[in-house]
Amino acid sequence: GWKCRRQIFARAVGAIEKESAMAEKPGTFLRDSEGEPSGTNSVRARFEKMIRKAQDDVCVAVEAVDGHGFREDVWSRPGGGGGISRVLQDGNVWEKAGVNVSVVYGNMPPEAYRAAKPVNSPDNGSRLGSIPFFAAGISSVMHPKNPFAPTVHFNYRYFETDAPKDVEGAPRQWWFGGGTDLTPSYVFEEDVKHFHMVQKQACDKFDPSFYPRFKNWCDDYFFIKHRGERRGLGGIFFDDLNENDQEMLLAFSTECTNSVIPAYIPIVEKRKDMPFTERHKSWQQLRRGRYVEFNLVYDRGTTFGLKTGGRIESILMSLPLTARWEYDHQPVEGSEEWKLLDACINPKEWLQP
Amino acid sequence: GWKCRRQIFARAVGAIEKESAMAEKPGTFLRDSEGEPSGTNSVRARFEKMIRKAQDDVCVAVEAVDGHGFREDVWSRPGGGGGISRVLQDGNVWEKAGVNVSVVYGNMPPEAYRAAKPVNSPDNGSRLGSIPFFAAGISSVMHPKNPFAPTVHFNYRYFETDAPKDVEGAPRQWWFGGGTDLTPSYVFEEDVKHFHMVQKQACDKFDPSFYPRFKNWCDDYFFIKHRGERRGLGGIFFDDLNENDQEMLLAFSTECTNSVIPAYIPIVEKRKDMPFTERHKSWQQLRRGRYVEFNLVYDRGTTFGLKTGGRIESILMSLPLTARWEYDHQPVEGSEEWKLLDACINPKEWLQP
Numbered sequence A, B: 001g002w003k004c005r006r007q008i009f010a011r012a013v014g015a016i017e018k019e020s021a022m023a024e025k026p027g028t029f030l031r032d033s034e035g036e037p038s039g040t041n042s043v044r045a046r047f048e049k050m051i052r053k054a055q056d057d058v059c060v061a062v063e064a065v066d067g068h069g070f071r072e073d074v075w076s077r078p079g080g081g082g083g084i085s086r087v088l089q090d091g092n093v094w095e096k097a098g099v100n101v102s103v104v105y106g107n108m109p110p111e112a113y114r115a116a117k118p119v120n121s122p123d124n125g126s127r128l129g130s131i132p133f134f135a136a137g138i139s140s141v142m143h144p145k146n147p148f149a150p151t152v153h154f155n156y157r158y159f160e161t162d163a164p165k166d167v168e169g170a171p172r173q174w175w176f177g178g179g180t181d182l183t184p185s186y187v188f189e190e191d192v193k194h195f196h197m198v199q200k201q202a203c204d205k206f207d208p209s210f211y212p213r214f215k216n217w218c219d220d221y222f223f224i225k226h227r228g229e230r231r232g233l234g235g236i237f238f239d240d241l242n243e244n245d246q247e248m249l250l251a252f253s254t255e256c257t258n259s260v261i262p263a264y265i266p267i268v269e270k271r272k273d274m275p276f277t278e279r280h281k282s283w284q285q286l287r288r289g290r291y292v293e294f295n296l297v298y299d300r301g302t303t304f305g306l307k308t309g310g311r312i313e314s315i316l317m318s319l320p321l322t323a324r325w326e327y328d329h330q331p332v333e334g335s336e337e338w339k340l341l342d343a344c345i346n347p348k349e350w351l352q353p
Helices: A002-012 A043-066 A110-116 A189-204 A210-221 A246-258 A260-271 A278-298 A300-308 A312-318 A336-345 B002-012 B043-066 B110-116 B189-204 B210-221 B246-258 B260-271 B278-297 B300-308 B312-318 B336-345
Strands: A020-022 A071-076 A081-089 A094-108 A131-144 A151-161 A174-183 A235-241 A322-324 B020-022 B071-076 B081-089 B094-108 B131-144 B151-161 B174-183 B235-241 B322-324
Touching: A043 A081, A043 A094, A043 A131, A043 A151, A043 A246, A043 A260, A081 A312, A094 A312, A131 A260, A131 A312, A151 A246, A151 A260, A174 A189, A174 A210, A174 A246, A174 A260, A189 A210, A189 A235, A189 A246, A189 A260, A210 A235, A246 A260, A278 A300, A278 A322, A278 B278, A300 A312, B043 B081, B043 B094, B043 B131, B043 B151, B043 B246, B043 B260, B081 B312, B094 B312, B131 B260, B131 B312, B151 B246, B151 B260, B174 B189, B174 B210, B174 B246, B174 B260, B189 B210, B189 B235, B189 B246, B189 B260, B210 B235, B246 B260, B278 B300, B278 B322, B300 B312
Parallel strands: none
Antiparallel strands: A020 A071, A071 A081, A081 A094, A094 A131, A131 A151, A151 A174, A174 A235, A322 B322, B020 B071, B071 B081, B081 B094, B094 B131, B131 B151, B151 B174, B174 B235
């Protein structure tokens, strides 16, 4: 399903209307005109509310540690939808931290709907016209200054299509996606274990198969193929999740989103003031270069956003403030830099006894 | 032709065998076993000789200005082909300068051969098996330290397929590609005019239509679509050139390659010691970020190389040593930074009276 759908999307969605700045945050980015699906009890409405609260909570937690505040940009699109981008740049603790929420309305080509729908559901696909879709998500990347303090990324999103009007009985479709992952430049095992443990606890509240499955999915997804290494030390990742109960998955996404602060902030507090040398800084900058490689070459959210005319500054907020590429850099075997690289090449089970 | 062919290539060429380091440079990277096409008078052989001499010449010229020397890596592949990568990193004048030559043997899927061949030539394509191809090229990017000294990129390449053995009369095919372009952080009109004038002079020796055609092609190619701006101030670019006489195009590629030194080195000599401030450096770093965006998201050589298992360190040598991404940076209208950006958004005819 997803790979095919995502590719069809990117090819066919085409340019979304240009966004424009808004002076004030609206209560909701949902269209007024929507009937039943956007009622305040709809999954759309509750998901939007959840991610907007999470954006506030994460920003408050980060500002409390950093001392600097986030800049906020609010934007909307003429046909409905919009978002709030918050960035803290060159703070005391973070080099760059961005937390975005966005709500997007678009039209999906019929092939993408067909790729998404469950097998055996009514189709008669040749008669389908393009199908309106809705997507809402929170996404965030935070790059600290101190090379011993890790970068974190998280993203939780909800998609929904309308029921096609031209085919009797063809269903509305929906799915959830997301994940939280950690990208340190140096391995502190206790930090990585803490981070993974919080992810596991969030998962275990819903399904014991979630953590092992989404941990592996994360290792597979954040793979820089041309390097044969992962971007970082993983966490959880899932996409196209719709085989469980919708209410359960909304609650699960909420739990994961709310786990970001306890998973990440204590690690930064422990590492942010550790003394470091030029060597540590330079290695951090090289790993930031790898982060850029992954995001620009492989990350679906980024490449999809760039191709479909999303808000560029919000999409590329994930890039670090600074990065570095040295020709043929090879860490000395056994060094601290080598240990990180080894863990990126050979993903570990951090929670094994 | 080319777009289709390149895409089919990237999908189907698949992983090329892994390269290994060589202690010494061979006299040629061409296969011994080859008969007629690799005779010392073949276009393949003369093209390889030309790019290897050009690599030497450019490195000598750069070392004379910089004072530091290039590091050299020689590599080969078990099935034939290989290359020489030269890098000067953290020199006196250049932050990073790389000059590569490579010779690649591979197998092209029949669709790519069909997309490449002239209309109306014998085909009977359904019987074609995969077709051996040969590619040789020189490619180089040089990023100076001083923000007033521009980055240059050049790349000249020659492709050839074997005549398919299984279809009587199906022709061998060949084509040339390449270009030279300038990426300053600040506009010095005299520098840009000089650079374009040298390109025009090289072109005019062969065909008066070449410069205007290849200048526009360059502006179109180095376009960062998601930004709506070009990477730099252009030069010349061409691909899939085979409608002219083969000897003429070999001579033209040679002339272009040999024009790199007179087009670029005098500009660097004029700018390398100009005093600059933090503001200039920071703007240079932002433009380097754009360079990374273009190369990782759009550049065909880079994305093709990453997907087909080319030598990663040689491919990514084009990335700057350091780069920077600031959220929503907007130069003040009328400032020197704005003038550069304006010229990247609205390409100019530098040689108009």
